Each structure stands twice: as structure tokens, then as C-alpha cells.
Amino acid sequence: MRPAAIALALLLGSVVLHVAAGYPTGLTLRELIDGTGLQSLLFWSSELPRVAMALLVGAGLGLAGSTMQEITRNPLASPSTLGTIVGAWLALMVATVFWPEFAGRYGVWICLFGGLSVTAVVLTVSGLSRMDGIVVIVVGMATNLFLGGVVLVLALLNGETVQAVFVWVAGDLTQTGWADAQWLAPQIAVGAALILALARPLTILRLGQDAARARGLAVLPLVIVLLSLSVWLTAASIAVVGAIGFIGLIAPNAVRLLGVRSVVPGLLLGALLGAASLTLTDAIPVALTDWSRTLIPSGSAAALIGAPVLVLVAMKQMRPDASSGFQMVWGLEKLPPFAQPALSIAAIAATALAIGFGASPDGAVWIGDQAERLRPMLISLRWPSVIAAAGAGAALATVGVILQRLLRNPLASPDVLGVTAGATFTAVAGVVFLGLPAAETAIPSAAFGAFAVLILLSLLWRRSETPPAMLILAGIALAALLDALIQFAMARAGSEANELLVWRTGATSLATPTGAVTLFVTAAVILALALSFRRWLTLLTFGEGMASARGLGVIRARRTLLVLVAAGAGSVVAWVGPISFIGLLAPHAATMLGARQVGQQLVVATALGTILLVAAEVTGRFVAYPNQLPTGAVASLIGGAYLFGLLLLSLFRRKSI
Amino acid sequence: MRSLARRLLCAGLLLAASAWIGPVPLFAGEARSITDARGPHSFASAPERVISLNWALTEQLISLGIAPVGVADPEGYSNWVAVPAIPEASVDIGKREAPNLERILGLQPDLLLLGGQQSAYVQHAEAVAPALQFQLYSEDHDNAAAIRDNFLALGTLFDRRALAEQKLAEMDRNLARLRDEIAAAYPDGAPKVTLVRFIDDKRVVISGKNGMPEAAMNALGLKSGYPTENSRWGIAFKPVTALAAIKEGYVLHMEPFEKGDQLFNTELWHEMPFVKSDRFRTLPTLWTYGGALSIGRIGEQIAETLMADKN
Numbered sequence: 001m002r003p004a005a006i007a008l009a010l011l012l013g014s015v016v017l018h019v020a021a022g023y024p025t026g027l028t029l030r031e032l033i034d035g036t037g038l039q040s041l042l043f044w045s046s047e048l049p050r051v052a053m054a055l056l057v058g059a060g061l062g063l064a065g066s067t068m069q070e071i072t073r074n075p076l077a078s079p080s081t082l083g084t085i086v087g088a089w090l091a092l093m094v095a096t097v098f099w100p101e102f103a104g105r106y107g108v109w110i111c112l113f114g115g116l117s118v119t120a121v122v123l124t125v126s127g128l129s130r131m132d133g134i135v136v137i138v139v140g141m142a143t144n145l146f147l148g149g150v151v152l153v154l155a156l157l158n159g160e161t162v163q164a165v166f167v168w169v170a171g172d173l174t175q176t177g178w179a180d181a182q183w184l185a186p187q188i189a190v191g192a193a194l195i196l197a198l199a200r201p202l203t204i205l206r207l208g209q210d211a212a213r214a215r216g217l218a219v220l221p222l223v224i225v226l227l228s229l230s231v232w233l234t235a236a237s238i239a240v241v242g243a244i245g246f247i248g249l250i251a252p253n254a255v256r257l258l259g260v261r262s263v264v265p266g267l268l269l270g271a272l273l274g275a276a277s278l279t280l281t282d283a284i285p286v287a288l289t290d291w292s293r294t295l296i297p298s299g300s301a302a303a304l305i306g307a308p309v310l311v312l313v314a315m316k317q318m319r320p321d322a323s324s325g326f327q328m329v330w331g332l333e334k335l336p337p338f339a340q341p342a343l344s345i346a347a348i349a350a351t352a353l354a355i356g357f358g359a360s361p362d363g364a365v366w367i368g369d370q371a372e373r374l375r376p377m378l379i380s381l382r383w384p385s386v387i388a389a390a391g392a393g394a395a396l397a398t399v400g401v402i403l404q405r406l407l408r409n410p411l412a413s414p415d416v417l418g419v420t421a422g423a424t425f426t427a428v429a430g431v432v433f434l435g436l437p438a439a440e441t442a443i444p445s446a447a448f449g450a451f452a453v454l455i456l457l458s459l460l461w462r463r464s465e466t467p468p469a470m471l472i473l474a475g476i477a478l479a480a481l482l483d484a485l486i487q488f489a490m491a492r493a494g495s496e497a498n499e500l501l502v503w504r505t506g507a508t509s510l511a512t513p514t515g516a517v518t519l520f521v522t523a524a525v526i527l528a529l530a531l532s533f534r535r536w537l538t539l540l541t542f543g544e545g546m547a548s549a550r551g552l553g554v555i556r557a558r559r560t561l562l563v564l565v566a567a568g569a570g571s572v573v574a575w576v577g578p579i580s581f582i583g584l585l586a587p588h589a590a591t592m593l594g595a596r597q598v599g600q601q602l603v604v605a606t607a608l609g610t611i612l613l614v615a616a617e618v619t620g621r622f623v624a625y626p627n628q629l630p631t632g633a634v635a636s637l638i639g640g641a642y643l644f645g646l647l648l649l650s651l652f653r654r655k656s657i
Numbered sequence: 658m659r660s661l662a663r664r665l666l667c668a669g670l671l672l673a674a675s676a677w678i679g680p681v682p683l684f685a686g687e688a689r690s691i692t693d694a695r696g697p698h699s700f701a702s703a704p705e706r707v708i709s710l711n712w713a714l715t716e717q718l719i720s721l722g723i724a725p726v727g728v729a730d731p732e733g734y735s736n737w738v739a740v741p742a743i744p745e746a747s748v749d750i751g752k753r754e755a756p757n758l759e760r761i762l763g764l765q766p767d768l769l770l771l772g773g774q775q776s777a778y779v780q781h782a783e784a785v786a787p788a789l790q791f792q793l794y795s796e797d798h799d800n801a802a803a804i805r806d807n808f809l810a811l812g813t814l815f816d817r818r819a820l821a822e823q824k825l826a827e828m829d830r831n832l833a834r835l836r837d838e839i840a841a842a843y844p845d846g847a848p849k850v851t852l853v854r855f856i857d858d859k860r861v862v863i864s865g866k867n868g869m870p871e872a873a874m875n876a877l878g879l880k881s882g883y884p885t886e887n888s889r890w891g892i893a894f895k896p897v898t899a900l901a902a903i904k905e906g907y908v909l910h911m912e913p914f915e916k917g918d919q920l921f922n923t924e925l926w927h928e929m930p931f932v933k934s935d936r937f938r939t940l941p942t943l944w945t946y947g948g949a950l951s952i953g954r955i956g957e958q959i960a961e962t963l964m965a966d967k968n
Contacts, residue, residue: 038901038928045925046898100915156754174859174896177923294894295860358759374762380784381758503777509755510777626751626760 062274065248087118146640171299397609506632581639849906
């Protein structure tokens with residue numbers, strides 16, 4: 001029982017640390033025992049309930065994550081990767097905006113409802129029979145990006161109302177009494193008891209679903225019940241303390257690290273380790289409360305510790321072939337001959353139309369119908385935004401193709417790998433923590449962040465046996481860490497965050513003429529270079545062995561291509577802000593159209609990326625007039641809808657994606 | 658540069674003229690100068706069609722009796738700033754974070770006013786109309802002084818300098834009167850006061866150094882009960898347990914706060930010194946990141962609370 005001893009020791013140690021950090025200054029032992037006076041109350045009804053909450057929430061999330069991983073046989077499954085958390089977040093946000101009184105009173109139930117329904121959608125869309133693969137994670141991440149876009153639009157249109165929600169998103173364990181713990185304890189206890197009671201048959205499930213069925217196990221009902229219980233644990237936890245994302249992913253991986261293999265002890269340990277890790281990380285903000293000018297949310301601290309741990313654990317866990325051979329492709333076998341010129345013309349036409357049409361109080365107005373003296377002014381206001389959108393779409397599509405070929409993984413894209421998040425974080429941190437002026441410093445700091453993340457990823461890569469899936473995992477962990485830090489920065493009260501809100505959602509309206517032209521030219525140069533490296537990309541798609549055998553210097557090729565990626569992704573973030581989905585979606589759609597060769601895929605994807613982002617820019621101008629929605633937010637809505645449609649199609653066609 | 662040269666030339670001509678014909682009265686068309694975050698600008702006449710992209714500047718304009726042609730996020734302004742109300746005729750030109758430049762262009766403004774957080778749009782705004790950007794709130798200066806200066810500067814720009822001075826003087830007189838009343842009511846020294854805004858039932862924003870409430874309290878001769886560091890917005894963002902550090906005096910919280918039941922019924926809350934001594938009060942909606950006259954409004958609310966307890 002050594003693992004259990006380790007877990008208990010960790011648990012005790014973390015509680016001691018937390019209490020030491022949160023012990024009120026100047027509280028004598030006598031006062032403490034008497035339990036009277038403010039200092040003593042600060043201990044008994046703020047610090048102790050906080051420890052209790054950290055233990056409860058940690059245990060709940062740890063158990064939920066362990067159960068999800070046990071059922072799905074998927075080392076990446078967790079409340080945050082299956083959309084549970086973002087569902088709760090969105091439901092609360094919508095309620096706060098439209099029915100503030102109702103949200104104030106029933107926040108807990110709103111979160112439960114949102115978390116349950118979104119998780120149900122994610123699992124249904126990806127298909128309960130295919131949870132062991134990466135499909136579920138793709139859908140979950142797509143959901144995160146998609147709903148994250150919705151949330152940001154809501155936040156932007158209701159600036160001051162949602163500050164509380166931003167605090168909640170970062171996850172904070174501050175307590176003022178035992179009410180929350182008393183509410184949560186029975187939820188966790190009942191949920192955990194039910195899960196542990198039902199978990200035994202999962203041993204049979206490990207043989208695979210068909211084998212389990214052959215032994216008379218009702219697989220589907222069992223899976224549905226257990227998953228619902230896990231979501232319930234998660235939603236109940238985050239409803240009271242906010243979105244704390246990492247614990248559910250760390251705990252089960254840590255259990256495997258300890259070498260525990262049997263089901264029920266594994267789940268129990270998952271709960272223990274979850275409780276220990278959240279208590280441990282929450283000691284940091286508690287210790288810093290008096291020192292820091294602003295509140296440090298517990299969720300940020302958890303991510304700060306959790307992300308590196310996750311990467312380390314994953315490096316030990318991942319099998320080299322975890323995701324190679326995973327293909328998300330069906331559709332046309334061959335690109336129709338007219339497709340390349342047609343799409344290129346369509347991209348140019350879309351750009352021209354976007355500059356020609358504008359929104360007005362009376363709806364869409366063609367530039368020719370405007371007063372003559374206004375025309376040049378309107379054009380000069382419009383073109384930087386449209387050209388920036390076109391450049392960003394093109395650059396992201398090119399970068400996406402390169403990354404997907406390089407990592408042989410259809411999930412690889414700058415947003416998934418954390419490159420976008422890195423760029424965003426350095427820019428946000430520069431403004432919020434160092435007080436740098438946003439306009440002047442965003443560009444260098446964003447570029448710096450993108451390069452830093454890619455350098456980090458290529459360092460991981462230096463061991464040539466690092467599998468592409470491992471990199472994706474590292475990227476996801478990194479992106480989540482940086483997102484938590486960004487949320488932390490945004491949660492700072494005051495309006496620095498508002499200043500960045502627009503840029504964070506990918507606002508092409510911020511583009512200056514210089515910026516737009518620079519970005520557009522950068523995109524063109526990157527596309528040209530990528531086309532000239534066609535042979536490299538083709539060889540790398542077949543794997544390293546094949547590429548080396550054909551005389552390719554794999555390391556050098558990779559480095560060169562990564563510099564291209566950093567330049568592309570960094571410029572986009574710097575000039576117009578972080579934009580999700582396009583880098584994932586455009587290359588994929590190109591393949592579906594039959595563009596299987598590298599050259600074809602690059603051209604078609606670039607055209608599609610341009611059309612998509614220009615369309616998003618125009619939509620953002622018209623939908624909420626006179627308010628303008630950020631292009632990036634609209635793009636993630638379009639992208640999310642596309643991905644969902646695709647997954648639903650594949651579900652009905654019963655093809656593997 | 659050209660404008661500077663023009664101004665020097667004008668000044669030179671004026672000097673020359675005055676040397677000939679004695680002192681000149683100021684006449685309309687006189688170049689007026691105003692300095693924004695980027696340097697001095699001169700205007701040949703008072704701008705007539707103004708669009709404000711920032712709430713504090715919107716407040717300053719309306720306080721000077723100027724109806725802006727367009728304002729950013731009037732709905733949010735009504736919810737949070739409320740006073741003075743935006744005139745019916747002012748057009749919504751989108752959010753402060755993403756002002757709709759085409760809408761602005763259609764309104765044919767002759768001046769755009771931008772706040773410190775809109776640096777990203779200065780270049781865009783300049784392409785549409787002359788633009789001024791004011792860094793009203795900053796960690797590096799005295800916010801209240803900067804905002805009063807801005808009020809006077811806008812007064813000069815719009816030929817309403819006298820009105821601006823009169824309004825500030827009125828406010829100061831009013832605050833001085835309230836200070837005397839408070840001093841008379843509390844001969845042994847007035848209690849300390851801390852203004853807070855609850856984000857939710859567990860997190861709070863405490864007003865402190867360099868905030869508008871501090872400026873109001875200085876004018877009223879009051880001290881803060883919570884020491885904070887200097888900051889851009891004059892606030893500290895803390896867990897509510899941090900309020901335990903307020904050992905004496907009043908704590909006033911500003912509406913709206915929906916989760917009151919969940920906080921005010923806890924044992925910990927009842928043990929807070931200001932709750933035990935029954936010195937916790939509610940203020941109506943007040944915007945603490947606003948214009949010059951908001952200092953007076955905040956001061957009136959604080960004074961009213963302190964005096965109500967004496968009567």
C-alpha cells in the first residue's frame with residue numbers, strides 16, 4: 001500500500017502548509033481555543049472552511065477526472081477537456097447578463113445545468129463508442145474554443161456586468177463561512193459513494209467494450225451513469241468556487257505514475273491526490289494575500305503548478321504511437337481541376353466586397369451609393385481591417401498546414417499548441433502587470449511569447465523519440481496554463497482588462513494601415529516559403545524514418561519550418577490578436593475538398609482561411625450594429641459550428657474521423 | 658509642428674498688435690490651445706460636433722452643458738455612471754473598446770475625445786476628425802488633480818472656462834460647507850471612512866489612494882480606514898476577509914450588490930468591527946472612475962451618511 005501512504009502524506013503535508021499560510025497574524029493560542037474575536041473567526045470561518053473546500057473540490061475534481069479517464073481509457077479526458085467547465089461558465093454568464101437576480105440566487109443550479117448539458121452534447125456528438133480515441137478530446141476542445149468565443153462576445157457587449165464572472169472563471173476559493181462546504185460535502189459524498197459502488201465492473205470494461213458486452217455487462221447504461229456522476233461532481237464543485245481546471249487532469253495521471261492499476265483503489269487515490277494538489281496550490285494565493293495588491297485566484301495557481309506536472313507525467317505515460325495514424329479525413333479523393341483558381345478568385349472577390357460594403361443605420365450600403373466626399377474616407381477606414389483579416393486568415397491557414405504535416409496530427413494548430421496563448425499572455429502580462437502601454441508594446445511582446453512557446457516545444461522535441469501526440473499534450477497543457485494566467489490578469493478589477501478584451505478576441509478593427517500591410521505581406525512571404533519547402537513537408541508527412549532515408553536533414557528542416565510557424569502565428573497575434581480555429585479548420589477543409597498534395601493543400605487552405613476570416617470580419621460589422629463584434633470571436637463561432645457539423649456528419653456516416 | 662508655428666505667429670501678431678493699440682479683448686476665432694497625452698493642439702474655434710469615446714469624458718462634457726453628438730456605450734453609462742444623464746439626441750457609436758468609426762464618420766464630428774485606454778484607436782480616430790486623447794487615470798499622477806485640470810482645459814476649448822471654474826468652485830464650496838458641518842457634528846474628530854464595491858459575496862474592490870473617493874474625503878477632512886498602495890484606478894481588489902483589517906470607522910458600499918444575503922448573514926461578517934459597531938452603510942450607484950464633478954457627488958453621499966447618524 002505504498003502509493004496510499006504517499007498520497008496520505010502529501011495530503012497531510014498540503015493541509016499543514018495551507019494552514020500555516022493562512023493562519024491569521026497575531027492570533028494567540030488562547031484566543032484560537034476560545035473561538036472568540038475576529039482573528040479567531042478568521043481562522044475558524046475563513047481559513048478552515050477554505051481548507052475544507054480545497055479538499056472537497058480537489059477530491060471531487062480528482063475523482064471526476066479519474067472516472068472519466070477510466071471510462072474513456074483516454075489519458076487526456078477530464079472535466080476541462082470534455083467541455084464541462086466551459087458549459088457551466090457559459091450558462092452562468094448568460095444568466096448573469098439576462099437575468100441577474102436569478103443568476104445571483106441560483107448560480108449553483110445554472111452551473112450544474114450548463115455543465116451537464118454541454119458534456120452530454122460533447123459525448124453524444126463524438127459517439128459513446130469512440131471515447132478512447134482522440135475524437136472526444138477534439139470535440140471537447142472545439143467546444144471550449146467555440147463556447148469561449150460566445151462568452152467573450154457576451155463579455156464584450158456587457159462590459160461591467162460580467163466582472164464577477166471573470167473572477168469566477170479564474171476560480172477562487174475564498175470562504176466566509178461553512179455554508180459552501182456544507183452544501184458541497186453531501187454532493188461530493190453521495191456522488192463519490194455512487195461512483196465507487198458502481199466502479200467495480202469497470203475492470204471488465206478494460207478488456208474492451210465488445211469483450212465486456214460478451215461477458216454480459218450493460219456497457220452503455222453503466223458508462224452513461226458514471227459519466228453523469230462525474231459531471232455532477234465537477235459542476236457542483238465549480239459552481240461554488242469557479243472554474244478550477246487542472247486538478248481533474250493531473251490526479252488520474254499522477255495515480256498512474258504511482259503505479260496503481262486496479263480500478264477502485266485507483267479512483268480513491270485520484271480523489272486523494274486531487275484533494276492534495278488543490279490544497280497545495282491554493283496555499284500560494286493564501287500566503288500572498290497580504291502582499292499582493294490584487295487577489296490571486298486559486299485556479300491560476302493550480303494551473304501554474306499543474307501544467308508542468310502534467311507535461312512531465314505525460315512524457316512518462318504516452319506511448320510513442322499514441323496518435324500517429326489518426327486521420328480526420330474523408331471527402332473528395334481528388335481536387336477538382338477548377339478548384340484552385342476558383343477559390344483564389346473567390347478569396348480576392350470576398351476581400352473586395354468586404355471593402356465595398358459597409359454597415360449603416362439603414363443596413364448594408366454599397367460604397368458607390370455613399371456621398372462622394374465620404375467615399376475615400378470610408379475606404380481608408382475599411383481597408384486596413386479587411387486586409388488584416390485576409391492576411392491573418394492566410395497566415396494562420398499556412399501555419400496550420402505546416403504544423404499538421406510536421407506533427408502528422410490533424411489537431412496541430414497554433415491555438416491548440418499554445419503558441420497563440422503564449423503570444424497573448426506575454427502581451428496581456430506586459431499591460432496588466434508591468435503597466436506597459438497596450439498599443440506600443442503588444443506587438444513585440446506577442447511575438448516574443450509565440451517564439452518562446454515554440455522554442456519550448458522544440459526543446460521537448462529534441463529527443464527525437466518524442467511522439468507528436470506528446471507535443472500536442474504539452475501544447476494543450478501549456479495553453480491551459482497560459483489561459484489560466486490570462487484569466488488571472490483579466491480578473492484584476494479595474495479596466496485594464498477591458499482595454500485588452502477587444503484585442504483578446506481578435507479585433508481586426510485595431511489594425512492600422514501599416515499593420516495590415518505588414519501582416520498581409522508577411523502572410524504572402526510565409527506562403528511562398530512554405531510552397532518552396534513542399535518537398536520537405538511531403539517527406540515529413542511520411543514520418544521521420546522515411547524522410548531521413550530520402551536524405552532529408554530532419555532536424556534542420558523542422559527548425560526552419562518552426563521559425564516560419566512562429567513568425568506567422570506571432571505576427572497574427574501581434575497585429576490583430578489571438579484568433580482560434582482558422583489554423584485548424586482551413587487545412588482540414590482543404591483536405592476534404594481533395595487537396596491531398598502539399599502544394600494544393602497550401603493554396604486551397606490559404607484561400608479558405610482568407611474567405612473565412614474576411615467573412616467573419618464583415619459579419620462582426622453588421623450583426624450588432626452600431627456595436628462591432630471582434631473578428632476572432634465571430635471566427636471561432638463559425639469554426640465551432642463547422643467542426644460540430646463535421647462531427648455530426650461523421651457520426652451519421654459512421655466513418656472514423 | 659505647423660500648429661505650433663501658427664500659434665507662435667498668432668501670439669507674435671497679437672503682441673505686435675497690442676504694442677500698437679493696447680490690450681486686445683479676446684474675440685471669437687481666437688486660437689485656443691489644449692494639451693492632451695500627446696502634446697499641445699490648437700483649435701481656431703470651439704468645436705461644435707463632439708463625440709466622446711470615454712465615460713469620464715462624456716461626463717465632463719455634459720457637466721459643461723455640451724451635448725455630445727455621439728457617445729460610446731450610452732446604455733452602460735446609464736447603468737453605472739447615471740449622473741449626469743446623457744441627452745436624448747446623442748447617438749450610440751458602439752462600445753468603448755471597439756468604437757464604430759464608420760458611424761462616427763457619418764456623424765461628421767469636428768472633435769473626438771478618447772480616454773487613456775484607447776491608445777490603439779488614436780491613429781484611426783485622427784483619420785476621421787481631429788482627436789484628443791486624455792490620460793485621466795494613471796498611477797503616476799494625482800488623478801483628482803489631473804481630472805480637474807482636464808475639466809478646466811475642456812472649458813477653455815469650448816469657450817466655457819468661466820462655467821468650468823464656477824462649477825468647480827461651487828463643488829469646492831459645497832464640500833467645504835459639508836466639512837464644517839461634519840467637524841461641528843464630530844468635535845472629537847470625525848470617524849474614518851472606507852468606500853467599497855462588492856464584486857460578489859466573497860470578493861471586494863476597496864477604494865484607496867488616488868481614487869475619487871479619497872479626493873472627496875480629503876475635501877471633507879476625512880481619513881481612510883484601509884491603507885492601500887497607490888494605483889492607476891485608486892483601488893485594491895481583495896477577498897472580503899481583507900475588510901477585517903479595517904479597525905475603525907465607517908464602511909460604505911456602493912449599489913448594486915445582488916449577493917448581499919449570502920454575505921451579510923455570515924458569522925464572520927457580524928464579527929467585522931464596522932458591523933459590530935453598526936457603521937456599515939449602503940450608498941446609491943456611484944461611479945468612482947468618473948469626471949471632476951463626481952468628487953462632489955461622492956462627497957455629498959459620504960457626508961449625508963455621516964450626518965444622518967448624528968441627527
